[in-house]
Amino acid sequence: MPNETTKGLLMVYTGDGKGKTTAALGMCVRAVGYDWPVCLIQFIKGSWKYGELKGLKRLEPNVELHVIGEGFVGIVDDNKSFEVHRSAAQAGVKLALEKISSAKYPLVILDELNVAYTLGLVTQDEFEQVLAARIETQHLVVTGRGAPEWLIERADLVTEMREIKHPYQKGILAQKGVDW
Amino acid sequence: MPNETTKGLLMVYTGDGKGKTTAALGMCVRAVGYDWPVCLIQFIKGSWKYGELKGLKRLEPNVELHVIGEGFVGIVDDNKSFEVHRSAAQAGVKLALEKISSAKYPLVILDELNVAYTLGLVTQDEFEQVLAARIETQHLVVTGRGAPEWLIERADLVTEMREIKHPYQKGILAQKGVDW
Numbered sequence: 629m630p631n632e633t634t635k636g637l638l639m640v641y642t643g644d645g646k647g648k649t650t651a652a653l654g655m656c657v658r659a660v661g662y663d664w665p666v667c668l669i670q671f672i673k674g675s676w677k678y679g680e681l682k683g684l685k686r687l688e689p690n691v692e693l694h695v696i697g698e699g700f701v702g703i704v705d706d707n708k709s710f711e712v713h714r715s716a717a718q719a720g721v722k723l724a725l726e727k728i729s730s731a732k733y734p735l736v737i738l739d740e741l742n743v744a745y746t747l748g749l750v751t752q753d754e755f756e757q758v759l760a761a762r763i764e765t766q767h768l769v770v771t772g773r774g775a776p777e778w779l780i781e782r783a784d785l786v787t788e789m790r791e792i793k794h795p796y797q798k799g800i801l802a803q804k805g806v807d808w
Numbered sequence: 809m810p811n812e813t814t815k816g817l818l819m820v821y822t823g824d825g826k827g828k829t830t831a832a833l834g835m836c837v838r839a840v841g842y843d844w845p846v847c848l849i850q851f852i853k854g855s856w857k858y859g860e861l862k863g864l865k866r867l868e869p870n871v872e873l874h875v876i877g878e879g880f881v882g883i884v885d886d887n888k889s890f891e892v893h894r895s896a897a898q899a900g901v902k903l904a905l906e907k908i909s910s911a912k913y914p915l916v917i918l919d920e921l922n923v924a925y926t927l928g929l930v931t932q933d934e935f936e937q938v939l940a941a942r943i944e945t946q947h948l949v950v951t952g953r954g955a956p957e958w959l960i961e962r963a964d965l966v967t968e969m970r971e972i973k974h975p976y977q978k979g980i981l982a983q984k985g986v987d988w
Contacts, residue, residue, distance in 0.1 A: 634983060634984055634985075635980055635981075635983060636983075637975055637980070637983055637986055639986070641827060642972075643970070645967035645968065646965060646967050647821060647827060647828075647831040647834075647967045647969065648827075649834070650830075650831040650834035650835055650838070651827040651830040651831040651834055652834065653833070653834030653837045653838065654827075654829070654830035654831055654832065654833030654834035654835075654836075654837070655830055655834075655985075655986075656834075656837070656863075657833045657834070657836070657837060657860065657863035657864060657866070657867070658830070658833065658859040658860050658863050658985060658986075659859070659863070659985050660862075660863045660866055661858065661859035661860060661861065661862030661863030661864070661865075661866075662858075662859050662862070662863075662984065662985055664985060678841065678842075679838040679839070679841035679842050680837065680838050680841060681841065682840075682841030682842070683836075683837035683838050683839070683840045683841030683842075683867075684837060684841070685841075686837070686840055686866055686867055687837070687863075687866055734985060735985055767983070767985055767986060780972060780973065783973060784973070784975045784978060784980060785826060785973060785974055785975050785986075786971075786972035786973040787825035787826050787827045787969050787970065787971060787972065788825065788969075788970040788972050789827065789967050789968075789969055789970075790823070790967065790968040790969075790970050791966075791967060792820075792822075792960060792966035792967065792968050793960065793963060793964070793965060793966040794965055795817055795964045795965050798964060800815055800817070800964060801815075803814060803815060803816075803817055803947070804814055804842065805814075805835075805838060805839050805842055805844060805914060805915055805947055806817055806819070806835075806838075806947060806965075
């Protein structure tokens with residue numbers, strides 16, 4: 629864990645612009661520079677593509693990635709019931725609680741947890757349990773659009789990634805190395 | 809270089825919130841996942857600290873980092889003249905032109921170029937020359953608060969990292985693994 633003078637921060641990357649998960653990946657690079665073990669839990673399966681997953685391998689064994697969830701929720705080809713998604717999210721919460729309270733990781737990243745919460749897959753009570761498990765010197769990062777007000781209230785650092793301009797506005801498709 | 813169907817994007821991460829350079833680091837992770845060579849030029853020396861520099865080493869040899877500049881400009885202990893900073897920035901522009909036009913890098917990141925521009929260290933003409941050197945399939949990322957309107961106009965993707973909350977508002981000092 630970080631030395632005793634470290635004050636762990638609760639950080640939130642939210643908003644509808646690109647850069648939230650990308651910044652979380654960047655935090656992994658920085659943490660690895662300190663030889664910290666990092667636990668990264670991805671709450672929405674399928675939101676990460678080949679490039680990210682492969683690139684992260686270069687940061688192993690420091691960065692430990694856990695992909696939970698059952699893929700996108702409510703999208704056209706989503707034929708799973710709410711209960712299936714909900715129980716996957718619950719497994720994610722359980723894992724997050726275990727990992728955070730193990731106190732082994734100076735940095736824990738909960739990718740797209742805000743989205744899982746907004747979709748009703750994670751309850752406020754569960755979300756708060758996860759936050760409460762954090763020890764004083766541990767940094768916790770929560771990403772995803774739609775961060776709830778009570779989370780922003782509680783956080784030490786909140787950045788809203790605001791979309792000023794997006795390639796789809798020009799009719800440009802998702803691009804390798806940027807979107808996947 | 810990316811395959812022929814790739815459309816290179818001009819991307820801008822701006823705003824006063826945390827996450828701009830962090831997102832650029834994250835883009836390096838993604839690019840390395842595709843085994844792309846990445847050229848990263850840091851225009852404001854000293855803005856990167858130990859963790860980032862050390863962590864990036866894990867992404868070598870794909871990611872090539874060039875630190876240019878003469879340290880922070882106009883800060884209390886800055887005893888260098890404007891001309892010294894200006895000529896360092898010019899060297900950075902020259903390097904960026906070389907690297908971009910070599911067409912060797914599917915991804916080029918110009919970290920804090922917006923700041924160097926705002927400080928008057930890089931002229932609009934130089935900035936535009938750099939953008940013009942880009943080939944069709946190359947992604948170019950420009951970071952730094954205060955992106956000029958004409959750059960936003962020209963970009964394909966612009967995210968404003970908006971500071972909603974920062975630890976210093978609570979009197980918390982810069983933290984290892986987050987700020988350095």
